[in-house]
Amino acid sequence: MENTHHKQSFWSKYVFSTDHKTIGTQYMIMGMIMAGVGGYLAYVFRYNLAFPGKSIPFYGMLGPQAYNAFVTIHGMIMVFWVGMPVLLSAFGNYLIPLMIGSDDMAFPTVNMMSFWIFAVSALVLIASFFVPGGAFGGGWTMYPPFSAGGYLDPNPNFFKALFSGTSLLILAVALELVAMLMGGINFLVTTINKRAKGMTAWRIPIIVWFLNIAAVIFMFSVGPLVAGAFMLLFDNVLGTGFYDPHRGGDPMLWEHLFWFFGHPEVYVLLLPSLGVLAEILPVFSRKPLFAYKTIIYLALASAFLSVLVWAHHQFVAGIDPRMATFFSIGTILISIPFAGIFLAFMATLWGGAIRMKVPMMWAIGFIGLFLVGGLTGLFLGSNTFDIYAHDTYFVVAHFHYTLFPDIFFGFFAAFYYWFPKFSGKQLNSSMGKWHFWLTFIFFNGVFFLLFFNGLAGQHRRINDYSSFSLISREPYQTFEQIATICAIGLMLTQFIFIFNVVKSLRKVKTGVKNPWEATTLEWVSDSPPPHGNFNPYPEVFRGAYDYSLPDAEVDFTPQNTPKA
């Protein structure tokens, strides 16, 4: 609190700030920069797939080693350095204190450290491209023994092994997980302890609930992987044999540790975005969120089930066939709570008075695309069909249809929605609509046809398909080219967004406090919120979604309006 009394230096205000809003913004900017890096990698390897053997503009020739590394690091970046910071950390840091009526996070210094550890992890990751041998190229799942250099050399040279792409990647991931753990502790303590007067559990907005459930899932699934990552690192640099079958170890151990975290991680990424939908849909349909309490129960159920489904990534890995049935049933069961949440979101629209503003378009687009992603999950959750579809482009298209709407549509929906809060200004809406429609069309252009490539038996992570008679034939090569052209279009479209943001930031403030006429607490504060957020601090009298109350004069009743 001292900060408000003294004039802050540039460093303490923008760089080593402990203010939750600055830290949230830092996370967001860092995530967007990393999305640029990940997008560039995707551009390079997609170009190579469409036009094999051609020199790639802005890169050059792409060899198989670099191709593998690019595919691997693209996946890593998009999950750990874009999805996690943007969805969990940026939203969580920026929104939790504002939405529960608090001045800041519970542990601001820990929060700041969390960001800087994250920043270091990103640097370590980027550095791994420039060490001898280049970045790791064994898939983002890092299956040993391929990722455990010790299998080649039982007595590795410590420094040479430490400064290899593999070790740096493990280190970067470990640092990133530590940063997120620190953030997670902060979310939980803040939400439990720092709520405004009257903000009881059943009045907390869904997004805050979901961010906390995501933090809990994360904390309880990541521990074994942290231990496993240490073991992998030691296999690399010291030559231990934790994952080396010739020395008593077992590579399957890593598969279990990785997916025990890796699958819940999907829900860690999904829940914050669903929270964004839960905020946006009621505002733009002027109607209370459908089945608020049930949604929370469903999310809690899915959190519980999320640690029981991991081995559906290992149906063909050589696990006991009887075990697969158990995990197939688990996978089916976990689809129920998420389907329930999506249905409740759709039900929110029925009977509303819908305003088709830009954030709403992104939200609807999210649900539409996720529908494809979710339903194609039915095919892969079936262990029998997975025998065929595993590690093909069907899987690639499936998870891009879930993760792309989740990360990017979720992010853009949130960004267009909260930008007035964040800056006090409005984004240009016709540019926003162009941005939406082009992104939507190009995204489908990239991935829809790839489902067919996958069904034709095209397997993943192959830089050159010429060896395979089945899939180097037409029309699959044409599909690859369409996908690549659309991918380039998709990336170029994002410049509309950047231009829009830059242009809007230079406008004068609108001075409108609550442009969307929303009920949650963050709109009670000034836009942008000052240090300390609220003055005076709000008291909460009602739930988060009181829209169109029959006896109210206007169609929204903010949470801090006393009950009549």
Next chain:
Amino acid sequence: METKQNHLTIPIIKIPQGRLGTWVLIAGELVIFGGLICCYLLFRIRYPHWGAMAAHTNTFIGALNTVVLLLSSYTIVRAHGAAVKLDVAKARLWMTCTLLGGVMFLVDKSIEYAHEISEGFTFTSPKLVAAGDHVGSLFWSFYYIMTGLHGAHVLAGMTAIFIVMMQIRKGNNLHRVELVGMYWHMVDLIWIFLFPLLYIAK
């Protein structure tokens, strides 16, 4: 600003912030060790040969260390008791005892490590590998990673206790004694699991 703070510090759930944070931290740490212990157990069931390897660990030092850690947990409880009574001098005295316990634990552990290393049981145990006993060498990898990670936590706990000892010199932040105490109990608890798994079960 002060008035706003007062308004805000009425928590709905009356657990002090630091205590809550420490609980969450401990939960996270336990999952890390839990994962490691599960991996160890799975291999242990697969390789009965590990019992012969565990026979090489020094049960006496292990038992001694268990006692040392339990005693140091007792002293940190006394430090907390003194801190509650705002008796800074006594709290710091008891905390010094805990630190001494930690030092003793680490000294014992180093003696033990030195002995084991001299017998050729290292992190990678090249001697065992050369003799073709790959499975045995994996036991020692697990032994060192588990006790090593635990040792790192002992060291972290001691650092935290030392920092808090410095911070409470003038009678401020006495509540932090409880927090480091909780953390120290966790370190103790993990050892209670490691001791039978690595030393007793042969």
Next chain:
Amino acid sequence: MTIFPENVSTYGQDIDNLFWLILVFAAIAFVISLFVLLYPLVKYRAGNGRRADYITGEKKKHFKWVTYALVALLLSDFVILYVEHDTWGNIESVPAISKNDVHVGIIARQWNWIFVYPGPDGVLGTSDDVYVDEMNSSLHVPVNANVIFELRSQDVIHSFFLANARLKQDALPGRTVMRWFNITKPGKYDISCTQICGILHSKMRNFVLAETPEQYKHFTDSLYAANKPAPVAAAAADTTKK
């Protein structure tokens, strides 16, 4: 253009049928959901002084629609599970080896597939096994016979993928996995590795050559006549058995 590559195995059709079954369920769910999502955007637009209905969704008469949909989803999930269950058991469990079956070994390594033929005695793991370790070689098998293979890996994780037979199985170092296939049509079919395994992952391609029993007999006879186990291959066999 056909969706799937030509199916040549006995159980491949089951997997294709399963795909079409799930597709029916998915398509119905997709159409209904899309309607539920898009219809209100047209019907319930703001304007003309329209005010939204106050529905919290906590009441039974509103929530029952979600429940119906979830029950329908759960039921179709279990229908899928029921239908696929036999196929899964059929593919994943190896039939008892009879006299007509062919028993072979497949060893993955960076970056090739090594094929092991059982030798004149027809039993794998004996000293007369013959190892074929050549790039782009073919695994010769007779048609209409159960081919039971032991899959191993020498170094890292690979995955044996025979798209035309709808079969995929990871090869984990340190483990031996038994699987089987039965090809019904003579021809040459791609084997690919679907688990990223290093720089030449995309060149790790061999073939299964399905032949008539006479051709197969002729092939094995000449192979066994020409081959005492080559020293290199024998060494390879030793490292994998460690």
